[in-house]
Every structure is written in structure tokens, then in C-alpha cells.
Amino acid sequence: MKFDFDRIVSREGTHSEKYAARLEKFGREDVLPLWVADMDLPTAPAIQKALLERMEHPVYGYTAYHEGYFDAITGWMRKEHGWEVETSWVVPVSSIVTALALSVEVFSEKGDGVLIQPPIYPPFYSVVRHQKRKVLENVLVPKEGRYRIDFADFEAKAKEAKLFLLCSPHNPTGRVWEREELEQMVRICREHDVLIISDEVHADLVYEGYRHIPVASLKGAGEITVTLNAPSKTFNIAGIVTAYAMIQNDRLRRKFSEIFRRYYLSEASLVSQTATIAAYTESDLWLTELRRYLSENLAYLHERLKQMPKIVPMPMESTFLLWLDCRGLGMDDEKLQAWFVHKVGIGLNPGISFGTGGSGFMRLNYAVSRQVLEEAMDKLQKAYDGI
């Protein structure tokens, strides 16, 4: 079966945040939006079919767990990531960020240190700050074009930390952490009694030559780790709002579940369950083709950017978000953002919004049809030639 990702699907009239919030975000509505981390590509047909079939029935009342919901998740972990998860470890949650925030609340106290690795997806900062915990930054270091962990610094920060919010694979650098790196992080966290909250939402979109390893599957890690995941990024269903935690340690799971129950947050909706089951049990072929399409898009961007040597794409090992080193353009962050919006005409996420280490970078979402990328690169080339 062939999935036509080249076909442009208009999101006009669908309340897409990426399009609707342009005026607010960029000050104008005519920018080509390549920012918010969802795809402009249609989801897997099996998901749409399952949703339509269920919607045919006109009663959308309170919903019990579907047989197959928990098995779909554990089956996916086994098949895609070689990780044996027991169904009893799975706790449905409303969203990954909700789970990050409530993990900070439940597993730390005001003033405690929480370790993060910037530049990073902005809520990693805000969930810590909102709850008056202390952000401890283990800043990732680009070395020979690849981001690395400064382990001496990681250990120094871990000594002061109660929690470590791991982003694996990492947004926005696109790093897929290697076994040795994960093992070293786990060893240090165990030694200093630091709990790991691992956001693995980008786990399924990993490029050839790399392999995602769920940190909790490593020896000694399951006992100290809360893993968060969702089909939202992989299958482009973020608007459905669905996610889950997997927690091996009974004591941690009880504590985690308790706060979700207290606020009545721990339920997977009718729509979320229907979509998750179809995603994880009937959409393999679509995902294989999507991965191919995204890697071809990435190759296309690399090719075009060769003509713009002052904008350097970092090598992406995962995700559909290209991290561009624009420091060669010699603009400060405000000027850089203004240049992309007003001179180029595309809306990207400014690197500084990802915190320390993000200055001079921009993030470009390439989960769009090739023709849209061509338009974006033509615009960029034109403005670049005019500098």
C-alpha cells in the first residue's frame, strides 16, 4: 500500500494551533508555519477508520477500558523497543506534560533540585519553575557536530538533585542516547538517589542506524524510573490528547497514580483508547512509509542547505524537527527571529525558547509535504542571497 504524503492536506478551518496562532506568535499571518511539533501529514488510515466507525454510534458516554488497550501499549513496547512491560505498570495520563508536572509535584519538595539537559523542550523548565523547584542545568555540548553529555557536570548536578527529567530521544537536538550514555546516567542517578522521569514521546521516529533504548529497560533502572510515552507524535494525533506512564516500581506507581486519581486525571477517553489501539496494532506499514518520507525530507533539506553555508543543520538521529545552527549569520536572537519572519517568511521556533545553549539556533519542523519544504527552502535561499 502506498501512502501519499506528497498530497497537500489543507488544515484550514481545523483550528490547527500551528496556523491559527501565527498572528500571536509571529506578528503576521502570512508566514509559512514550520514550528509546532505536529505533522501536516495525514494520520494512518487505520486510525481514521477506527475513529469514524466508533463515531457512527451516536452515544459517547462514560467509557470503560477497552479490551486490548493495555495490551496494545505493552505489545508496542515489546515489538518496537524490545522492552517487556507488564500491563499492570501502565498508567493512562492526560498528556506527557501533565505527567511531567505532576511527577515534579509528587516526587519532590519545594526548593529541591531538578536536573534537565538544555537546550530542551520548554516545559522541562516551566514544570520545575512553576512548582518552585530549582532548575539544575546539565547543558548539552555540541562536539564535532554531535551533542554530548558532560558527565562530570552531570554528576556534580546530580548530587544536588532529587529528580532528573530525561528527554529520550532528545528534543530539539535530535539525539538518540546510546546504551553507554544511558548506563552512565543511570549509574550516577542510582549513586546519588535521583529519580528518573523519562519522556520518550519521540521514541518511534528514530532514523536508520540508530536505536532507541527505553532507559527503564536497562539493568537497575526500572526501580528508579517513571517512563512517559504516547502515540501522539508518531501517528500525528496530538489533538486527541492521549499519553501513558509505565512504572515498574510499585511504590513509585502508587504514589504517581494517587495524584492522578486525586485530581481525576487518570483516565483514557473513548477517543484516546480507540486511536491508541488502532495506532499500535494496525498502522505498521504507514509508519514504515512515514519514516522513509521524513528521512527523504531531511536529506532534501541537507542538500538545499549546502547552498547556505552559514546555516548548519545538526545531524538528526530522531524526530521531525531540524535543529539549525544559524550562528554563522552573525545576528542576535531578536534579529534572527525577525529575519526569518519578515525577510524569509517562515515561522520557526527560536532556539532561545529552548533555554541555555539555544541562542543562535532555530528549529524547523519538516513533517510536511515535499512541495512545502521546497517552497520554504526557496524562500530561505532568496533571503540568504540578499544578506
Ligand SMILES: Cc1ncc(COP(=O)(O)O)c(C=O)c1O
Ligand atoms: C519532548 C516532548 N514531550 C512532550 C511533548 C508534548 O506532549 P503532550 O502533548 O502529551 O503533553 C512534546 C511535544 O512537542 C515533546 O517534544
